Amino acid sequence: MKHAIYPGSFDPITNGHLDIIERAVKIFDHVTVAVLSNPQKTPLFSISERVEMIQKAVLKTSSDLTVDQFQGLLVDYAEKINAQVILRGLRAVSDFEFEFQLSLMNRRLNPNIQTVYLMSGSDVTYLSSGLVKEIARLGGDVTDFVPRHVKAKLQERLVDV
Ligand code: PNS
Numbered sequence: 688m689k690h691a692i693y694p695g696s697f698d699p700i701t702n703g704h705l706d707i708i709e710r711a712v713k714i715f716d717h718v719t720v721a722v723l724s725n726p727q728k729t730p731l732f733s734i735s736e737r738v739e740m741i742q743k744a745v746l747k748t749s750s751d752l753t754v755d756q757f758q759g760l761l762v763d764y765a766e767k768i769n770a771q772v773i774l775r776g777l778r779a780v781s782d783f784e785f786e787f788q789l790s791l792m793n794r795r796l797n798p799n800i801q802t803v804y805l806m807s808g809s810d811v812t813y814l815s816s817g818l819v820k821e822i823a824r825l826g827g828d829v830t831d832f833v834p835r836h837v838k839a840k841l842q843e844r845l846v847d848v
Contacts, residue, residue, distance in 0.1 A: 691715040691772040691803070692765050694757070696816065697722050698730040699837045700741045703814035707776040707805050712749040719753045719768055720745070721761075731820055731844060744834045762797035773802045778812045820845075 691711060697704060697720075711718045720741055724734040732740070734756050741754045757764040765773060773793060775786055790802035807814075814832055823829050823841040830838060 688716045689714075689772065690717045690719070690768070690770040691774040692719045692721050692761075692768065692770040693774045694721040694723060694761050694764075696725070696728070696730065697737050697741060698732055698816050699737060699819070699833065699840065700744055701811070701814050701816055701819055701833050701837075702831070703776065703778070703807055703811040704741075705744055705834070706808045706811050707774070708745060708752070709748060710805055711774055712752055715751075715772065715774075717751045717753070718749075718774070719755055719770060721764060722754070722756045723761075724756050724758045726758075732840070736840070740834075740837050740840060743836050760796065762793050762800055765800050766797060771800060773800055775802060775804050776807050777804045778807045778814075 693708060693711060695704065708718065708720060722734060722737050722741065730737070738754055738756055745752055745754065755768075761773065773790075775789070777783070777786060786804065793800065793802060819829050819832050820841070822832075824845050829841060833841070
């Protein structure tokens with residue numbers, strides 16, 4: 688059984704992430720979307736909010752999909768859940784350097800786990816959680832970039848800050 692882990696900060700999930708997830712479930716037997724809980728970072732949304740937003744966004748996607756959270760090294764978590772593949776999306780060339788470093792380091796840490804990249808869809812290639820937050824914060828319309836419930840959460844949260 689081919690089990691892939693799709694890790695990230697997902698602060699918050701965007702249509703770009705969903706594009707990767709929707710294609711991944713057609714390739715792998717099981718996909719675990721794993722949200723990084725990093726005490727060193729201050730995300731806009733708490734870990735449980737990020738997990739919940741993803742769960743809601745993937746409700747109709749597939750039964751072969753789990754949403755979870757993790758702390759510590761990604762390769763350790765991947766091994767713990769028996770995932771053989773780390774899946775990442777690749778948008779523009781600017782992603783390449785970081786992703787190259789990440790995949791080589793993860794391979795060095797655990798050579799049994801392979802990193803696989805999916806190219807983002809051309810209609811979402813310019814999307815990032817950071818940009819979406821900035822647009823929402825500045826009063827722009829994010830309807831085309833995130834699911835409806837994420838847009839509502841962004842509006843609610845950004846009114847508070
Ligand atoms: O969505 P992001 O922020 O680009 O995701 C980055 C992520 C979560 C994949 C990366 O930061 C990660 O794997 N963190 C876990 C800690 C770890 O394993 N660090 C060593 C990476 S070589």
